[in-house]
Amino acid sequence: MRICITRTVKHAYSETFIRDQINGLSKLADVHTVHSGRFPEKSENGELLSPKLYWLIHKLIKTFTGRNNYFSNYGVKRFLKSNKIDVVISNYGTSASHMVPVCKALNIPLIPIFHGHDATDKKYLSKYKTKYTKLFEYAAFIIVVSEEMKNGIISLGANPNKIKVIPCGVNPEKFQPGNEVKKDKNFLAVGRLTPKKGPLYTIKAFNKLLQVHPDATLTIVGKKDGLYEECLNLIETLNIQKSVIFTGILNQDEIAELMRSSLAFVQHSVTAPNGDMEGTPVSIMEAGASGLAIISTLHGGIKDAVIHSESGYLVQERDSEAMGDYMIEICNSPDLSLKFGKKGREHILENYNQEKQISKIYNLAVNAKKKMS
Numbered sequence: 001m002r003i004c005i006t007r008t009v010k011h012a013y014s015e016t017f018i019r020d021q022i023n024g025l026s027k028l029a030d031v032h033t034v035h036s037g038r039f040p041e042k043s044e045n046g047e048l049l050s051p052k053l054y055w056l057i058h059k060l061i062k063t064f065t066g067r068n069n070y071f072s073n074y075g076v077k078r079f080l081k082s083n084k085i086d087v088v089i090s091n092y093g094t095s096a097s098h099m100v101p102v103c104k105a106l107n108i109p110l111i112p113i114f115h116g117h118d119a120t121d122k123k124y125l126s127k128y129k130t131k132y133t134k135l136f137e138y139a140a141f142i143i144v145v146s147e148e149m150k151n152g153i154i155s156l157g158a159n160p161n162k163i164k165v166i167p168c169g170v171n172p173e174k175f176q177p178g179n180e181v182k183k184d185k186n187f188l189a190v191g192r193l194t195p196k197k198g199p200l201y202t203i204k205a206f207n208k209l210l211q212v213h214p215d216a217t218l219t220i221v222g223k224k225d226g227l228y229e230e231c232l233n234l235i236e237t238l239n240i241q242k243s244v245i246f247t248g249i250l251n252q253d254e255i256a257e258l259m260r261s262s263l264a265f266v267q268h269s270v271t272a273p274n275g276d277m278e279g280t281p282v283s284i285m286e287a288g289a290s291g292l293a294i295i296s297t298l299h300g301g302i303k304d305a306v307i308h309s310e311s312g313y314l315v316q317e318r319d320s321e322a323m324g325d326y327m328i329e330i331c332n333s334p335d336l337s338l339k340f341g342k343k344g345r346e347h348i349l350e351n352y353n354q355e356k357q358i359s360k361i362y363n364l365a366v367n368a369k370k371k372m373s
Helices: 016-026 052-065 070-082 093-106 122-127 129-138 147-155 199-212 228-238 252-261 282-289 320-332 334-351 354-372
Strands: 002-006 030-035 087-091 110-113 142-144 163-165 186-190 217-221 244-248 264-266 293-297 312-315
Touching (some): 016 030, 052 070, 122 129, 264 282, 282 293, 320 334
16 A cells, blocks of 8 residues: 655644654555645655746746646656555645645545644635535545534535544553642643634633632643734733743653643633634643543534543633633642543543554545545
């Protein structure tokens, strides 16, 4: 089995799930990767897929022709043919839609994976409406990462029989719990500071906790951009600068260590003004595997990954008051965090084991190849 995996960026710090996908599938198949742009322009080693002259012409005419034109299609076709690719797995629906004309011309099955904004952002849904119709028609299977996203894709016109719900999953060996009751009141949030992650609501909830437990801390891991300045302004207004720590970007090992030493994980995901929603957040799955109690929202795939009152607490979107109350409850009963954490890890191991999730993707690729034969 020879698989080509596409992604828009070679090394996006927040896309560890795609790197894990590539590594996992590479154990099962001969995997080739392309990247750089919604319609890929480079191979894994950074070489252009098209001859440089063709690439330059593509750049000059792209504004008038769109990403798919003779000169850009030429390079991707050449790559797929020269590597005798059996199946293309394309990360993000927007990127997959640009692979349709190439895969169709070469009679290669295509499996798109929708992760979040590509299935919910109003701007993308409007811009890609026609392309998505063609993608849904040609795709051998369509992978989504939550049940809610499945319903959304169906509403856009996708065939329900083609859709498979396969969250990215987590490596339970990398993210492991400590078994002791946590005495320090350390809360952890991991993720980009974007509207759909709701960091401002998390900070407001944490401020309510501080009124009861002034010795609590909130550590926020993620790139210092997006809503970072707004977060700093809110923290300054609330006068809680000494209680909130921004680490910036950390690697998976560093995050795993933080999770082992934290009392609970918090993430106030919301539907952003542009419609953007989470799929099933990787950080939520990592926290569950790490045996952390999770306090989050009734949003996207979080509703499936966290069992309310068994592995954590879920509140309505934008209800920072309720989130703060649950944070207080966890601090008042630290043994509850341990209880929730054990149940959470069991749930993640059973339903979100990364190796099993990657095997599901591989099996779809095998079936897609058979269907096309």
